[in-house]
Amino acid sequence: MTITIEPAAYDIYMRSIARRPPEEYAVLAGFLDDPFHVTDLRPIPPMTDARGRANAGHAHVQLNADYIGHYLNRELVPFGKYLLGILHTHPLGITRLSGGRAGGGDGDIPSMRGTLERAAKSEPRWQYFLAPIGMYDVDQGKDHLIGNVVCLDHPEPIPASINIVSKIVQPAAIQASSSVTSDVGFPADDLIAHGWRYQERINSILADQSTPRPHREWMANYLDGIRQQDLLARRERLLRSVDRQA
Numbered sequence: 001m002t003i004t005i006e007p008a009a010y011d012i013y014m015r016s017i018a019r020r021p022p023e024e025y026a027v028l029a030g031f032l033d034d035p036f037h038v039t040d041l042r043p044i045p046p047m048t049d050a051r052g053r054a055n056a057g058h059a060h061v062q063l064n065a066d067y068i069g070h071y072l073n074r075e076l077v078p079f080g081k082y083l084l085g086i087l088h089t090h091p092l093g094i095t096r097l098s099g100g101r102a103g104g105g106d107g108d109i110p111s112m113r114g115t116l117e118r119a120a121k122s123e124p125r126w127q128y129f130l131a132p133i134g135m136y137d138v139d140q141g142k143d144h145l146i147g148n149v150v151c152l153d154h155p156e157p158i159p160a161s162i163n164i165v166s167k168i169v170q171p172a173a174i175q176a177s178s179s180v181t182s183d184v185g186f187p188a189d190d191l192i193a194h195g196w197r198y199q200e201r202i203n204s205i206l207a208d209q210s211t212p213r214p215h216r217e218w219m220a221n222y223l224d225g226i227r228q229q230d231l232l233a234r235r236e237r238l239l240r241s242v243d244r245q246a
């Protein structure tokens, strides 16, 4: 099992809660059709008591359900994304998630299992709670991330490796048409316009959040391939007609 974290998301972690005294936490988010790929990371304040004091210390932090819910509803769901898990920091050396009474809400594992159980009613696709632990070694100036995945089918957390790498596919730029004007002495406007019509279709496919993302990306890449063939064929025809005119 491997958790992939986008470098931009990892950077937010490293510049924020990684360097602060434990315990703090950040929500991990992404697309549920790729539930081990973290695209977004957001540090969230701990729960507060009636007097506004944060319920967090060197060995615990209580999640703030209202903040997480707001982030979920305002910044994730409208973009087709969802919660994937929580990264939280531990004192150096505490490499394991904490246990505790089932349903008690104290301890990492029971609270994560409880979250998955409650979420199952509204979002049954969320099956894997990504639960990396971050530990910062002040003396070495080094951060350690330990990968864990909590899943209702397994009584114990599943160890996972962590990969900081970008998996985001960028839509291909139009290249076939741009070289035409300088190569040959005829206007390439219609070729460029034709390429843009493909791009508009590609953009609307990529933006359609009702379609699972891998499928959108497959369709966009497929259309991009067709566009290239189409533009090259049109370019050939134009070149031949310019030859004939010359």
Ligand SMILES: [Zn+2]
Residues within 6 Å of the ligand: 088, 089, 090, 096, 097, 098, 108
């Ligand atoms: Zn913990």
